[in-house]
Amino acid sequence: MRVKILASTVPLLLAGVVAGGELVPSPSPCIAMGRASMQIATALEAAHALQIVHRDLKPDNIFITARATDAEFVKVLDFGVAKLRGDPTATDDKLTATGMIIGTAPYMAPEQWQARPDIDGRADIYALGVFAAGVN
Numbered sequence: 001m002r003v004k005i006l007a008s009t010v011p012l013l014l015a016g017v018v019a020g021g022e023l024v025p026s027p028s029p030c031i032a033m034g035r036a037s038m039q040i041a042t043a044l045e046a047a048h049a050l051q052i053v054h055r056d057l058k059p060d061n062i063f064i065t066a067r068a069t070d071a072e073f074v075k076v077l078d079f080g081v082a083k084l085r086g087d088p089t090a091t092d093d094k095l096t097a098t099g100m101i102i103g104t105a106p107y108m109a110p111e112q113w114q115a116r117p118d119i120d121g122r123a124d125i126y127a128l129g130v131f132a133a134g135v136n
Contacts, residue, residue: 039074
């Protein structure tokens, strides 16, 4: 994922076409989930460093693809309801309204249920924990 800020200060998200599939059960689920969780955490760390909060991390948004050096490379997809933190000009007005609950219920952090405006990367980490605990 690359984020570019245009001269008009409008964030632009550049995405590519990804060939691969969904995360599927493995003969060694603990090892596979450990590897996948580390890669997801690394992707979230990169997004959070750019002040981007995903807000809807769930199995449907985790994709496995092959790279030259890794046959099972994890990608985090669908930043459609992501929030750009720290930008006073950023707004969710077109997709969301103030006080609107954003996310997928089983993976939402308590602060998302409260529709708090100060959601940060910890909500994504909570979702990752729920996701990792539920894979068997």
